[in-house]
Amino acid sequence: MTRFTGVWPALLTPLTENDHIDFAATRRLVDHLVRCGIGGLYVYDITDPVSPMFQQYINLRDFAINPAEVCEERRPLSEACANAGDLEPEGVLFIPAAESPIGVPLVVVTHELSTSTTLYRVDAVQ
Numbered sequence: 001m002t003r004f005t006g007v008w009p010a011l012l013t014p015l016t017e018n019d020h021i022d023f024a025a026t027r028r029l030v031d032h033l034v035r036c037g038i039g040g041l042y043v044y045d046i047t048d049p050v051s052p053m054f055q056q057y058i059n060l061r062d063f064a065i066n067p068a069e070v071c072e073e074r075r076p077l078s079e080a081c082a083n084a085g086d087l088e089p090e091g092v093l094f095i096p097a098a099e100s101p102i103g104v105p106l107v108v109v110t111h112e113l114s115t116s117t118t119l120y121r122v123d124a125v126q
Helices: 023-035
Strands: 041-045 053-058 087-093 105-113 115-123
Touching: 023 087
Parallel strands: none
Antiparallel strands: 041 053, 087 105, 105 115
16 A cells, blocks of 8 residues: 655545535545545635635644654653644544534544644634
């Protein structure tokens, strides 16, 4: 298996035959990209799936810190490693608004090396 690293192209949301978001396919695609080493999240407005509009790229890593120098795999997280930010995303969970405790969609990302969990609120594009 080839291991890809670095910045990944944007994720376009799969749709069903009825032009609804295919949440199961989206979860599988995002999980696959995360397992392959994506370091951040691209955010697109896909109101018109034929013409997605880039909104932002989110990456909570401090690039001034080299994780290879301050983090050790299979060791308790050091303060220096924690200061590097979110490292090695491992799991992604999408929580629809109907299941969210605050009534808006959420995205949860867990990170293997930094042992961090980041919760993103998904707001509508204005």
